[in-house]
Amino acid sequence: MRLRAALPSITVPVALPFAPTAATLDAAIAMLDGAGASGGANSPAVRRAAFAAYALLPVPGGYPGRSWRYDYAKLPFDDLRWTSGRQRVATMPFAPLPADDAAVDRSALATDNAGGLVHLGATLLEAPGPTALDPRVVVTSLAAARRDYADLLAPVAGTIVNPHTDRFAALATAFQNCGAFIYVPAGVVVEAPLQLLFVNPAGQAAAVFPHVVIVLGAGARATVIERYAGDGDAFVCGIVEAHVGPKAELDVVTIQQADVEARVFASRAARCERDATMRWQLAELGAALARSVVTTELADTGARGEAAALFFTGATQHVDLTMHTAHVIGHTTSNTVVRSAATDSGQGRFFGNIAIHKQAHGSDAALRDDALLLSKAAHIDSVPALEIAANDVKAFHGATVGSVDDEQLFYARSRGIGRADALRMIALGFFEPVVLRFPGERLRDEIRTALDAKIDAATEID
């Protein structure tokens, strides 16, 4: 997504040409040891072990469909620049904007928020001045957290997303160059969302490896919005891991509107303790290739996982979404709903997996996935799966892939609504059940506007 807001210019002292090689990793580690770089949080040993895993782990993707154009074993990494650092700026870009100011690009990069972090490429921006943040709440870079909050970070970082089980989680761990740590202590409720912004600056092809760790103490509540935006063919490969304490409630909202040249990968996972609630809301709208693996571990009785995801691929965009829910123990509940559409040569695939472990009696799981194909070359694969090892559980899964229903279209047209407008109305309505799961009318309207713009941009809607 192109940003009209003025970005501060950043000076990157040293940058490496990125390639997923041992030599590049050595150079990166040497650079992080030097002066000026401060985004690094992982130790050299952790990085090297993860890189060894990267080399050995299977290439994800299974058997791509006929029209799927990407092979994860042969991704090009030419011209990408790896760097790490922080920079002070006079004022923070993307501060909340007045809702009625039509003159500014009101992508809700301007969502009302309670504070957060902004990264340009892998460079953390720091502005002077007060923050709206509750002083009990920690929002800081992962590198600073490693220094200042080691006791809070250590039990969580690297334990919820295991970098040794997914090739790109391993790559993200090896080359981690930015990130955030969010800590909401027991009993604290943060009403406005905390926002993490990852923006690729124009004219650069940044290799960005964010690692976000979120820890909520017992009974805490927070909403974290992560946004991916900017220009150019960035490669973003990140990790988001969350530990949701007993009776805590966490919403993680992802709005991915990266440039159509960019590749944005993420491994996201949450572990939910007793009576905790985790809600994922994911909107994959940008990027040439987006891959997201979302895992929810319901680790104790009464834990609840809700996941709502949407994607809309146009042009030659690809989205690859995997959602796992693990009912480790009984009397846990999960609900996953996915809506996707594709037009032009847009491609998508969804793997949904619910695992109900042996001791998880009394679990209740539902997985629903619907895909809408709006052009002849568009393609979406949907593979929902249930693995049930316990008795006495409630589990539902269902999936549909189809085009716009002729009777709906005729009904709308019989009221005078032209074909294009009727298709737009029906397609936007199709996404509503997932849009409604996002928090706040302003964010929902932003997503509706973005979906509408995707229909505008399509050359074929049928």
Added chain:
Amino acid sequence: MSLVISGLRAAVEEKEILRGIDLVVEPSQVHALMGPNGSGKSTLAFSLSGHPSYAVLSGSVKLDGEELIGLPPDKRAKAGLFLSFQYPAAIPGVSVANFIRTARMAVNPSDLPPARFRKMIFEQLDVLDMDPAFLSRYVNDGFSGGEKKRLEMLQLAMLRPKYAVLDETDSGLDVDALQSVGRSVNALRASEDGAQTAFLIITHYPRILNYIPADVVHIMIDGRIVKTGGPELANQIEREGYDQIRDEAASSIA
């Protein structure tokens, strides 16, 4: 100025259902089209509206002089035709208010600022005994049979067509719902800008005609209009059913 159907033949899945329909509906008239199940009444309704599954083999439909055959469904609606569906489709995710506003803007973009639209739709909800909460529900999604028919009538009232085809609007309705349908149609006919609206009421039973009196009654059997008369013809059907007319029609063809 009239809706003129001449020599209309139409097929569904290559089976000819309408076998030459001639019918003229003048502004402000109410015509009833009656007939047994399978006689082709709904096929006529869909053929008039331009449903893609109904192939017009020959004939013409002129709305105030404009040929409708060959036009897409939305152009027919813009010309002034409205079909109240027997089984309207659900459009999940699209609210009733949004749907009707979009439709109204499409058929008549010139007038009606938002405040007046709002006032008008609330008045019509009142006529139809509908809760305003209805407006934020999704179009026909999870609606009862009665709610669907009321929504059709709400659209009729908001779109103000020149010619309205009501396809089995009475089927499945209880007396209360039927009364509100009657009230809605009669309120439209009594209004200044609805007085010219003409109706073609397709029905199996004459019951709805107690609420919306017909000027002309047609009997359709096997894809043809076999008899046309005044309101007394509906009463005859009520007493005798379709058998006698079917026999008359059969002998006249033979």
